[in-house]
Amino acid sequence: MSRLKKVLLTSSIVAVLAIPLTASSEIAETPTFTPKQLADWLHLVMSTDRAVYTKKIVNRLVKKDKVIKASEHFEDDKALVLPAQMFRFGAEEVSKKTDQFTYSLQSLWPINKQNAPRTDVEKAGLAYVAENKGENYYGVEELGGTTYFTAVYADPAVAPVCVSCHNEHKDTPKSDFKIGDVMGGVVIRIPVKG
Numbered sequence: 001m002s003r004l005k006k007v008l009l010t011s012s013i014v015a016v017l018a019i020p021l022t023a024s025s026e027i028a029e030t031p032t033f034t035p036k037q038l039a040d041w042l043h044l045v046m047s048t049d050r051a052v053y054t055k056k057i058v059n060r061l062v063k064k065d066k067v068i069k070a071s072e073h074f075e076d077d078k079a080l081v082l083p084a085q086m087f088r089f090g091a092e093e094v095s096k097k098t099d100q101f102t103y104s105l106q107s108l109w110p111i112n113k114q115n116a117p118r119t120d121v122e123k124a125g126l127a128y129v130a131e132n133k134g135e136n137y138y139g140v141e142e143l144g145g146t147t148y149f150t151a152v153y154a155d156p157a158v159a160p161v162c163v164s165c166h167n168e169h170k171d172t173p174k175s176d177f178k179i180g181d182v183m184g185g186v187v188i189r190i191p192v193k194g
């Protein structure tokens with residue numbers, strides 16, 4: 001192969017490689033989804049992980065195989081962490097790593113007062129998802145000079161243990177939950193301006 005051919009061949013390979021590289025970095029930096037889609041996808045991952053932990057770990061080891069129990073006082077009781085605590089510990093770790101979004105599991109009737117809503121949008125969102133089964137709530141709020149997109153997703157009582165544990169808990173402000181009731185909600189907050 002002549003030197004010229006080699007140069008041409010090499011440069012065409014470089015060109016072929018270079019185009020996708022430039023294009024991929026441009027694509028990586030081009031906004032293609034909305035804050036609502038982002039919140040919906042984050043919620044899909046977190047709610048699926050929580051369901052998997054509940055079904056494949058807690059239900060299997062506690063109910064089916066009966067090798068361990070799940071307890072709020074998991075350290076003292078040498079027990080499994082409750083799904084809601086698992087969720088909160090994850091959210092607390094994420095909040096140390098990024099301020100691009102925050103999330104939490106809240107309720108208008110919280111066992112743990114730390115899980116009560118604080119902002120008007122959180123309160124309105126939790127009330128909305130409790131009254132409108134199957135619907136999400138999306139709002140915008142300004143906090144400390146920053147505008148946030150805030151999404152609220154219902155957390156329904158999908159199993160009898162949700163209801164019995166909450167209704168019987170010493171710290172619950174509500175003891176008449178029924179199966180299928182919305183017990184709280186996941187709040188995801190994304191800064192959009194400011």
Ligand code: HEC
Pocket residue numbers: 070071072082084085088105106107109110111112113115155156157158159161162163165166183184185
């Ligand atoms: C064995 C008891 C137990 C079971 C079972 C249980 N929870 Fe909870 N749940 C708790 C405790 C304790 C907390 C407070 C956790 C914390 O420290 O943040 C909590 C927290 C929550 C919260 C946040 C608000 C609050 O009350 O603090 C929601 C919402 C919630 N649980 C929904 C559910 C749902 C839905 C299920 C069933 C899929 C369920 N829980 C099963 C004990 C339980």
